[in-house]
Amino acid sequence: MTFQIPRGTQDILPNVVGKWQYIEKTAREICRLYQYQEIRTPIFEHTELFLRSVGQTTDVVQKEMYTFEDRKGRSLTLRPEGTAAAVRSFVENKMYAHPIQPVKLYYIGPMFRYERPQSGRFRQFVQFGVEALGSSDPAIDAEVIALAWDFYRSLGLKKLKLVINSLGDQESRTAHREALIQHFENRIGEFCTDCQTRFRQNPLRILDCKKDREHELMQSAPSIIDYLNEESKAYFQKVLSYLDDLGIEYEVDSNLVRGLDYYNHTAFEIMSNAEGFGAITTLCGGGRYNGLVEEMGGPNTPGIGFALSIERLLAALESEGVELPTSKGIDCYIVTLGEKAKDRSVAILKDLRDHGVSAEKDYENKKMKAQLKAADRLQAKYVIIIGENELEKGAANVKNMESGIQEEVQLNQLSTFIKERL
Missing domain, CATH: 3.30.930.10 (Bira Bifunctional Protein; Domain 2)
Incomplete structure (x- = not known):
C-alpha cells in the first residue's frame, strides 16, 4: 500500500x-x-x-x-x-x-x-x-x-x-446596509443561493460574490463612500x-x-x-x-x-522572475583515501563544524572520483583531501573549487585555514 x-x-x-x-x-x-x-x-x-x-x-x-x-x-x-x-x-x-x-x-x-x-x-x-x-x-x-x-x-x-x-x-454601515437592501430586494432571486442567504444577514457580503460579479446590479450597487x-x-x-x-x-x-x-x-x-x-x-x-x-x-x-x-x-x-538570494552549497567537503583517513575524518569534520564551517564527508566508501563528484553536487567551496601519505605528514591538501588552487595545510590548522578564507 x-x-x-x-x-x-x-x-x-x-x-x-x-x-x-x-x-x-x-x-x-x-x-x-x-x-x-x-x-x-x-x-x-x-x-x-x-x-x-x-x-x-x-x-x-x-x-x-x-x-x-x-x-x-x-x-x-x-x-x-x-x-x-x-x-x-x-x-x-x-x-x-x-x-x-x-x-x-x-x-x-x-x-x-x-x-x-x-x-x-x-x-x-x-x-x-x-x-x-x-x-x-x-x-x-x-x-x-x-x-x-x-x-x-x-x-x-x-x-x-x-x-x-x-x-x-457603525452609523455609516447601517445607512449603507439599508441602501443595499433596497437596491437588491426586487431582484435578489437572480443571484446565487449564497447571495440570497446573505441578503438579510449581511448584504454587504453580496458585493464580495465571485459568481455574480458581472451582474448589472453589482455594477450599479450603492457605494459605501456615498454613505460615510x-x-x-x-x-x-x-x-x-x-x-x-x-x-x-x-x-x-x-x-x-x-x-x-x-x-x-x-x-x-x-x-x-x-x-x-x-x-x-x-x-x-x-x-x-x-x-x-x-x-x-x-x-x-x-x-x-x-x-x-x-x-x-x-x-x-x-x-516576476525574482530569484531570492538563498544560500547555496557548503563550505567544504572531506575526501578520504583509505581506512585510516576515513577514521581520522570523523574528528576533523567535528572540528570544522565546531568552528562554524558547514562540512560534509563520504559515508558510502566511494572512490576518490565519486567523492569529488559528490563535493561538486553539494557546491562545496573547498575540498579537503586526506590519504595515508597526508596522514604521515600530519597534513591535508585543500583545494579551492573556484580557483583550482591547491595548498597543503596542517591537520590541526584546517578549521582556521578554511574559516579565514570563507
Missing part, C-alpha cells in the same frame, strides 16, 4: 525550503524594524471563537472550516485565519493593560481552509500577519499598510497595486494623506469589501499586476476591526491588521 499527500496540501522539500526560510527571515526583520513582536497561538481553537469573530455569514465559517469534536465532545476548529486567535490571546492575557500601547503583534504559521485547491492556494497554507491593537490613530492604518508594502518590496516584487476602501463606522458620515470621511482622508506622505500609490475601490465580518473603516488589498499571475490577483488583505476585542470579552480596543499567504507570495515571485 502506498500513501499520498492529502489534496490541497504540499511537501516543502529541502531544495525549496531555503526560499521559505529567507521569506520568514525577511518578515521577522521587517517586523523588528516596525517594532512588532511575534505571537504563537494554538493551531486549533474552540469553534465558537471563529463563529463570533469571523462571522457566521462568511464563506470561511459556512463552507471552509475544518471542525471536529474532541473526546469530550467539545467542538474545535483548525484555525482558518490568525486575527481571531491573536485577539483572543490579547484579551485572555490582558495585553490591553500593558503600559505601551498599541500592542503590536505578528505571526507566521499554518492555517486551514477547505476550499478548491488552485495555483498558489492550498487547504493548508502559511500566513504571515500583523495586528496592531490599542490605537484609533489613522497613522497606524498607514503604518500597517506600509509594513506589508515594504515586505513585498524588500523581496523584489515590483508589479504591485494597493487597493483601499473605507467601510465606515463626516467622521468616517475625515478618518479615511487622513489615512490616504498619510499614504501620500509615505509615497505609496493607491487606488480607491468603493466595491472592495473584505471576506470577514469584523472589518470596519479602512479595508485594503495588495494585488499583483504581474503578467500571467492568474485570475485571482490578491496577495494580501487587511483592515480595521474596531469592536472585535469587545466581542471577545475585552474592553473597547480598536485594532487593525493584515494577513498574507506565503504560497501566493512565492507564486508572485515566480511570475
Whole structure:
C-alpha cells in the first residue's frame, strides 16, 4: 500500500525550503524594524471563537472550516485565519493593560481552509500577519499598510497595486446596509443561493460574490463612500494623506469589501499586476476591526491588521522572475583515501563544524572520483583531501573549487585555514 499527500496540501522539500526560510527571515526583520513582536497561538481553537469573530455569514465559517469534536465532545476548529486567535490571546492575557500601547503583534504559521485547491492556494497554507491593537490613530492604518508594502518590496516584487476602501463606522454601515437592501430586494432571486442567504444577514457580503460579479446590479450597487458620515470621511482622508506622505500609490475601490465580518473603516488589498499571475490577483488583505476585542470579552480596543499567504507570495515571485538570494552549497567537503583517513575524518569534520564551517564527508566508501563528484553536487567551496601519505605528514591538501588552487595545510590548522578564507 502506498500513501499520498492529502489534496490541497504540499511537501516543502529541502531544495525549496531555503526560499521559505529567507521569506520568514525577511518578515521577522521587517517586523523588528516596525517594532512588532511575534505571537504563537494554538493551531486549533474552540469553534465558537471563529463563529463570533469571523462571522457566521462568511464563506470561511459556512463552507471552509475544518471542525471536529474532541473526546469530550467539545467542538474545535483548525484555525482558518490568525486575527481571531491573536485577539483572543490579547484579551485572555490582558495585553490591553500593558503600559505601551498599541500592542503590536505578528505571526507566521499554518492555517486551514477547505476550499478548491488552485495555483498558489492550498487547504493548508502559511500566513504571515500583523495586528496592531490599542490605537484609533489613522497613522497606524498607514503604518500597517506600509509594513506589508515594504515586505513585498524588500523581496523584489515590483508589479504591485494597493487597493483601499473605507467601510465606515457603525452609523455609516447601517445607512449603507439599508441602501443595499433596497437596491437588491426586487431582484435578489437572480443571484446565487449564497447571495440570497446573505441578503438579510449581511448584504454587504453580496458585493464580495465571485459568481455574480458581472451582474448589472453589482455594477450599479450603492457605494459605501456615498454613505460615510463626516467622521468616517475625515478618518479615511487622513489615512490616504498619510499614504501620500509615505509615497505609496493607491487606488480607491468603493466595491472592495473584505471576506470577514469584523472589518470596519479602512479595508485594503495588495494585488499583483504581474503578467500571467492568474485570475485571482490578491496577495494580501487587511483592515480595521474596531469592536472585535469587545466581542471577545475585552474592553473597547480598536485594532487593525493584515494577513498574507506565503504560497501566493512565492507564486508572485515566480511570475516576476525574482530569484531570492538563498544560500547555496557548503563550505567544504572531506575526501578520504583509505581506512585510516576515513577514521581520522570523523574528528576533523567535528572540528570544522565546531568552528562554524558547514562540512560534509563520504559515508558510502566511494572512490576518490565519486567523492569529488559528490563535493561538486553539494557546491562545496573547498575540498579537503586526506590519504595515508597526508596522514604521515600530519597534513591535508585543500583545494579551492573556484580557483583550482591547491595548498597543503596542517591537520590541526584546517578549521582556521578554511574559516579565514570563507
